[in-house]
Amino acid sequence: xxxxxxxxxxxxxxxxxxxxxxxxxxxxxxxxxxxxxxxxxxxxxxxxxxxxxxxxxxxxxxxxxxxxxxxxxxxxxxxxxxxxxxxxxxxxxxxxxxxxxxxxxxxxxxxxxxxxxxxxxxxxxxxxxxxxxxxxxxxxxxxxxxxxxxxxxxxxxxxxxxxxxxxxxxxxxxxxxxxxxxxxxxxxxxxxxxxxxxxxxxxxxxxxxxxxxxxxxxx
Amino acid sequence: xxxxxxxxxxxxxxxxxxxxxxxxxxxxxxxxxxxxxxxxxxxxxxxxxxxxxxxxxxxxxxxxxxxxxxxxxxxxxxxxxxxxxxxxxxxxxxxxxxxxxxxxxxxxxxxxxxxxxx
Numbered sequence: 001x002x003x004x005x006x007x008x009x010x011x012x013x014x015x016x017x018x019x020x021x022x023x024x025x026x027x028x029x030x031x032x033x034x035x036x037x038x039x040x041x042x043x044x045x046x047x048x049x050x051x052x053x054x055x056x057x058x059x060x061x062x063x064x065x066x067x068x069x070x071x072x073x074x075x076x077x078x079x080x081x082x083x084x085x086x087x088x089x090x091x092x093x094x095x096x097x098x099x100x101x102x103x104x105x106x107x108x109x110x111x112x113x114x115x116x117x118x119x120x121x122x123x124x125x126x127x128x129x130x131x132x133x134x135x136x137x138x139x140x141x142x143x144x145x146x147x148x149x150x151x152x153x154x155x156x157x158x159x160x161x162x163x164x165x166x167x168x169x170x171x172x173x174x175x176x177x178x179x180x181x182x183x184x185x186x187x188x189x190x191x192x193x194x195x196x197x198x199x200x201x202x203x204x205x206x207x208x209x210x211x212x213x214x215x216x217x218x219x
Numbered sequence: 220x221x222x223x224x225x226x227x228x229x230x231x232x233x234x235x236x237x238x239x240x241x242x243x244x245x246x247x248x249x250x251x252x253x254x255x256x257x258x259x260x261x262x263x264x265x266x267x268x269x270x271x272x273x274x275x276x277x278x279x280x281x282x283x284x285x286x287x288x289x290x291x292x293x294x295x296x297x298x299x300x301x302x303x304x305x306x307x308x309x310x311x312x313x314x315x316x317x318x319x320x321x322x323x324x325x326x327x328x329x330x331x332x333x334x335x336x337x
Contacts, residue, residue, distance in 0.1 A: 023287060023290075026286065026290060027289060027290050027293060030290050030293045030294050031293060033294070033297070034293060034294070034296060034297030034300075037297040037298065037300075037301055038297065038300060038301065038304075041300075041301045041304060041305075044305075045304060045305060045308055048305065048308070048309070049308065049312065052312060067250065067253070071246060071250050074246050075243055075246055078239065078242045078243060078246065079239075081239075081242075081276065081280055082235065082236075082239040082280075084280075085235050085239075085280050086232075086235070089229070089232065089235065092229055191282075194280070194281070195281055198276050198277075198280045198281045199281075201276060201280075202272075202273045202276050202277070205269050205272045205273055205276070206266075206269045206273070208246075208249070208269075209249050209253065209265035209266070209268070209269055210265070210266075210269075213249065213250065213253035213265060215261065216253040216254050217253070217254055217255055217256035217257070217261070
């Protein structure tokens, strides 16, 4: 087993074998994702502190978000995670055509998500719900509602930026796949791209209920 | 659904599909419970469902269930630090006297009394 993979073109010289190389790059990716957890964690903490401080204003402001669009986008993003998993599975089985198919599908679903997001942003702009001089909100708690929308744009914006970066990663995967860099023995790049994409999905899994679904019962 | 000799490290397509369906169902559940009046439990329930969904993604889609313990330790360390940050902040907030809900566009910050206006 070891001798056959020793001279594999994907094996870097400082690793013993492909198995060790894959374990190393996977660990490296997780280290990066831990920094990402803390990166988004700061924003989530800010959200928690301000929501605890202004619960009524956050509920009132949250009602200006379209929960249906948010739910549809959640399903779309989960779907893109599923196609990404299928791409990683295809890579593991050495099916290069399937890698391309599922990565393209992942990008299409990601584009649908960002399209809906852009539509929502435009709607907020028209409704004067973008924080700044033109911010307008009926009700007494204008300032705390503005904090909600500031957090909304900061968190969903940073999330959307991660998706745009994800598109770059997917393009790299497509190009490398076309060049024939992925083999049945080694396609860790697809696995790492998947880890990144799933992380972005997880961030949205928390953003959706926290931003869109506050106090919807009206109680 | 045979994956060959390495199937112990990679779940089958059936497992992936089941996780996908569960994630969609839990999204439906989180929307449905948001419209039920749960009072103070609404936030914790929404967070619990989100944590369950995130766990499904992490353990199955991100393969953490099948990775080495070292990688599991690294992943856990991130969430442990996050927990420390949240718990200490919440404990500090709970130790403060209750405040009325002021408007932060008023001159003072949210946790300071507003200065007397002339």
